[in-house]
Every structure is written in C-alpha cells, then in structure tokens.
Amino acid sequence: MAPAHHSLSFCSQGKFWHTMGFTEHGKQCLLPEEALYLLECGSVQLFYRDLPLSIQEAYETLLSQGTVSLPQYQVFSHLKRLGYIVLRFCPSAVPSQYERQLNLDSYCKSSGKRHHKRKRSSSPWLQGKKAKASGNPPESEGTPEKASDSCGGPSHPASEGSCLSEKSKESDPASGEGESAQVPTDAVQLGKLPSCPQSQAGDYGKAAGDSCSGTHLPRWDFTRIAFPNMASDCPHTFLPQPDERLLPENVAGREADATRWRKLVNQKREKLSRKEREQRERESRYKSSVNADREVRRCSNWQEYKELLKQRSQRRAGRRPSHLWDQPVTPLVKPYQVASAAAVLQQISVLQPSHILDGASRLQEDMEGMKIDFSVYQADAVANFKKNNPGKPYARMCVRRFDEQIPSLRAVKQLTYQSEDVPVVFALVDNGDIAFYSFKEFKLPVDVYH
C-alpha cells in the first residue's frame, strides 16, 4: 500500500469504479474513505504488506486527521449507503456564475474531453495533507488548455464564430453601401490589432487570463471614434474612403456620398391599422411623447437630457407647499414617487429583505476553519455519471461536530458563495448520530398584494 492517503487497487473489475476512484500514474486508486467503505461492504479486500487488513485496522490506518476524520467518514458512508454518489469537494472546479451565464462550463467540459483521457492524472487534491489543491484540478486545467488552444489558432467554434463576427463588422464599411452601418471614419485610431482569438480568450474565463500573455488593451480607442450623424437634421453625407488597415486584403474601399440614399429614406407612408389608430387616439388624450417636447429635442446627447431632467425636478421641488415641507415633520413620500400602497409600506418597513449572498463576494477568505467537504450527487444519476464531468451536485456537505460553535453569518455566507447555486447542508455528527441541517430562504408575508 502506498503512503497513508492512497490505496492501490489491482482489480479493475467491480461496478464501483464507475463512481469512485481515480487514476494516478496509470494505476487505479481509491480514496481512503472509498476504500474503507468498500471494505465494510465486503466488495474489496485491503492488503498491507501482504497481509489482509481487518476493518478495525483499516479504520485506524486510513482515518486520521490528515486525510479524512472519523466524523467525515461517518457522513460519507451514511450517504453512500443511501445510494448517493459522494465526491470530495474541489473549490476551483466550481464554475462561477459568470461562467455559467456565458454557458462556458458546458463548453469547456465538452471540448476539453479529448485532453482528459491522456494528459493528466486527476484527483490532485490528494497531494497535500490539507484539502487544498496543490496541483491544477482537472476542470480548471482544461480551461487554460482550451484558452491556449484558441490562442494558438482559432480552431474552436466559439472563438472562431466571434472572430468571424468581428471581421464581418470590419468588412461592412468596406462595401461602402452603409445605409445604417456605422462607419469608422479615417479618424479612427485602432489601439492594437492583435490576433483576434487571443484577446477574445483573454476576456473569457478567469483562469485563461493568466495563461494568455497578451495585454488587454482595448482594440478601439473610443475617445477618438466619431460616428457620423447622418440623420436629417445634420447633413453629414459624405463618407471618405475607409482606412486600409481595417479592410481585408482583397477588398478595396471607396468613398461614398449618401445624399442620394437619404432622399429615399422615409418615403413610404406609415399605414396604421384601425386598432392602432384608435389606440393612438386614446393615448393622445393623456400621453405625450417625449420627443414632442421641444426642450428634449434641443438636447443632443444623454448628458444634456439628464441635466434637463434634473432641472425640471428641482423646479418642481421649488414649488413645494411650505405647510408640508417646512415643518419638523415632513411627508414620507411625494405624490409622484409611489403608485401603490405596497410602495408606501416599503418606505416604513423595518426589516429589509436580504439574500444570503448579499455582499458575499467581498468577504475575505478566512472561514473559521469551515470548509465544504463533499459534493453529493443524486442516486438516479448513476447510469449517466461520469467522473470527469459529474455535473451539478444535489447538495454540498460541510461536516461538523455537534459540540462545535454554530457558524457565524459570515462563515455561512462564505460557504454559500463558494458553493454557487448548490445548497450547502451541514452534517452534524454527535458521537455516531448524524443530523443534517440547512438554511432555507423564505419571504416574510406582506399584508398588501400588488
């Protein structure tokens, strides 16, 4: 048997390899808690120095503070006996919410597959005595590999697609027939025009940023790009020849005069259906379009419009009745501020709703020694379970003794943040008795329905 926290196993049969164990240096190994569980079930026999281990000896040899403690093993075996698939938790393998928003997690797992079989030995969190990963965990190792791939050449569909879209934007001005296309004039200063995939990959994924050595200067210097206003009030109709650097090699750019096109715009009369006409007529009685306001039309950009709004609100404020606003007690709300009774109640509410993850991202790392120990996967997923790509777990376990301190709100927030959108369950072990506790969200009932 190898050092204290591995078990070498030479039988490759057995259905348990489907959900347990890992491969290191070409040999199939089991984690200590997995080996002990299988020994208790009678599925394997453990040998140490050619002698078989009894269960007592296996307990004493495999369970120690450095690897898995007795309460952790008790929770592990309890869940395994119920049929769940229990894996050790690896913090860096959790895709962040941003990555999931971009649908990056499914992409990187499926594309990195061809690397997984050959290249690296998984389960590197065994290297250290602590649960901290000393090497790169498999999933995050896949991400820099993918990024370096896309750095090398745009062979990945996603980055290729975005490259193409980028290139298509550049070629539009080249055609010169831009009816509505925005054309960078020759006053454009391009920052750097580095290889397209590199900066794309550099923006995606937090791990990728380290591996790509390119700088992250924006490609466009927006302070110097002026978009010509070709609307009817500002007759900028002459578009000069676009810059050579923007165009692909075979395409020649030429200047364009948009006067002819402008005359053709807005020729067709808008025909409204009867319903639309009636609706317009009804609305005109009380609604007025923002664009009909002359003062608004005078604003030429957002900044001026916001200034105008501020001035108007101040003017309105100046018309406040003094018997209401100059007293020591002033009204809580202004008439235009609220539209319902619920909004008024919101102003006087004592308890504000708060979510467990509020402010969690800003918390520092120190978690009072608490960490998530296991990820638990549903029992019915055994048929489709893949150790390299386990998917989203059902819950994450944090094993504690019953007589330890109750976790502070700070620790709970940090654990929940670490676990992203998978609920965290606390498994409390009291000398052999296990109980599971978790925090549940609920909304305080509000008396007003709106």
Next chain:
Amino acid sequence: MIQIHVLEGAALVWSAEDAREIRERFRLVGTLVGALTRKPRQNARLGLPLQLLPEEARLLAELGAAVLVRRTETQPPAEGEELTQASLVEAYQRELEESYQEQQRLAGAERGALLAQLAERIAQGRARRREQRGEMPDTVEDSGLLDSPFVLPRGSMMVQLPTARWRPGRVEQVDWTSPSADWPHAGRPAHEARYRVFRELWGRGYYLSGGSKFGGDFLVYPGDPLRFHAHYIALCCPPEAPLPLHALVAATRLGTSVKKTLLLCSPGAGGALAFTSLQWSGLQ
C-alpha cells in the same frame, strides 16, 4: 477487561462480546456506527464498531472495567521483526490454502449431491437431444459427468474479512485523566460538567444516550432504549452561565411537543447536583 480503542477522541469498541457486556452488565447504550455485515448498504440497522460517548468511556474506565487503548505507530519492520512479518505472511498463506482446499471439497461434495439428484433429468435431456440429432444413445458418456473432477475457481473462494483485529497487535494504554491528542476531553469544563450529570443519573438506574436529536445533552430512559421512549431530556447548565429566557422557552416547548420532560441539571449549593424539571401544563 474491556478494551476501548480510542481514535482521535472517539471511543470505539470492536469486540462483539465486549459490546454486549457493556449493554447488559453496565447499562450503557452507545451507538453502532459501522456497516451491518449481513446487509451493508442500508442505514436502518448498523453494526460494529460501537461508539461510546466520552462520558460512557470514562465511566467504564473509572469503574475499572475497561481500559482505553490506542494503536501504536507502525514503524517499518526492524531486523528481528521482518522475520516475524514473513512468518505471519506465511501463516496467512497457509490458512488461506487450507480454507481453499476445504471449500473445494465442500463445494465438490455439494455439486455431486446436486448432480445425483438431477441425474435422471439430465439423462433424459441428453437422450432427447441425441434423438433430435439422430445419433446412437451412448450410455458410457452419461455417467462421465459425475466423475469429472471438480475444481473450484480461485476467484469464487470465500474469504473472511475480520472485523476486529485478528492478530494481537501492539496497543498502548491511553491515560484518560490527562488531555492528549487521542483523548482531548480530560480537563475540559464542559466535559466535566456533563460527566457529573451523567454519573449521577446513571447511578440512579437510568439508561442514558446522546441527546442531540432533541436539543439536549442526554436522553434519559427508564429502561433499555429498545423497549422504552425517553422520559427526560437532560440539559446541563454550567454554573454562573446565563440562561436566556428565549432559550429556556425553546427547549421546554421542544420537550413538550415530543412528550418529554425537560430536565435542567446544574451543580447546586453544597456540591450536589440540582435537577429542575419543566413541563408545559397548558399544551397537552
């Protein structure tokens, strides 16, 4: 002498006889935490080892009925030990071979008996198949089936997985009066307070078990837990510690809703323990 094996502060009993004696003779319950050998993949009934509360282990040690031991660190075998190691391996291999031979013999005998039972049907089936194929019946081959030597494949051999240590290994005693890495409870005020309450209630003839399921320190049974429900939830209150009213109300409500009486225990005046029981009379 009962041996209680200590593993990082947890007291485990690996011997079935010891576990039985602890329950029958000493009225200590403990919790079974291992897989049940007959049916390992279920959680309703568990098997050895028996995990004792620290208070239970200490009680047994104080009574002189048990000794706390732990495994000595295994060093790589020294010069003289290598011979013993080799002889142990040899002995094991020999036992394995003997077991294999016996299993083969038994399996062969069983197979022979089974074949003798079904001999007629086998012969009939054979004859029918020969008729279908149009061959001559061959009586010599029929009996050949019973005479072929039976070999039990090595992979189907049954092997025993012992629960407790089957070789008297090297163990050393743990001193339960002083705190150490293996037994950190000694000297802790929380443990001392709990132990006082435990000893007192045990001395009055009750059975006690862990009370975390009901928000207390111990559950107090009038008899064996397999035959009775708990009557009390014992909560140890250290002296001079504040007991907020909302905690008291919560504990009492919980106890009443599960039909148990809350028992507050704390050292009273004069060194004796004072017990206060709370029952919510309004909620039936």
